[in-house]
Amino acid sequence: MTTTDDRAALSGLEVLRRFQDAQDTDTPNIGRLMGMTFTELEEGRVVMSLRTRPDFVNPIGTVHGGVAATLLDSVMGCAVHSALAPGVGYTTLELSVNYIRATSTDDRLLTGEGKVVHIGRSLATAEGRIVDEKGRLIAHGTTTCMVFPAPR
Template identity: 60%
Template sequence: MTTVDFAQMSGLEVMQWVQKESPTEFPSIGRLLGMRFDEVEHGRIVISLDTRPDFANPLGAVHGGIAATLLDSALGCAVHTTLPAGVGFTTLELKVNYIRAARTDGQTLTATGTVIHAGRRTATAEGRVIDDQGKLIAHATTTCMIL
């Protein structure tokens, strides 16, 4: 396993490392769900994943928790890109609106998270999940506490 001193890296540098290294040896929600960090820039993150049958709810569609987790990751990581080295965050609130169901057959879902406000104590961000046809699956807002 690669040893990286995240405490010495800005949030943007950490997210760029995650994007570049795609750390598969690293236990994480990203590895569990197969998330890919497609775009990383200051205040903005794009993450995608391919759906699979394991993501199904009892009705056979992708469980809403998958979209919520994708949004929580994209919005939180977008906030993280604005933070200096040694500063962290935690999600205080996540509000998700579900628009339509996603299929479990390998459909690509893409979440974009964008920071609205990055202050000393709190940050807010918004995001959307779209399917591979560009249709809106869910959208969300978050408030994060800066630690």
């Protein structure tokens, strides 16, 4: 991975591609913690997947909703990031998640896709969906992100 100064000279898509290439390293990050991997990466669109596991269980025995929220936040935020010019940063202002069906913790593949809806000078919006191995909708959502000059 590159330093913060190096990343300021790269577009968001270039930063994410470097991150994708290094995703199997031991660098601590939310993707590694959750077992997320990039499966598709293009400007304005990001697809990531993860496998459910017993660590994700909630009190009723299914995958905790926070897993879906984290996957949606990641794909939607990265979709926004992928469309940003060098020297531009972002942060999530709002995240809305709609849960459609519960998921088992027994090694199910969940795939999240995020797409940019709008990018302006100070705000960006994106939408996302999570499906299971059978293509069934698990959750969907939207996000609003603040866009700003990246700190050096």
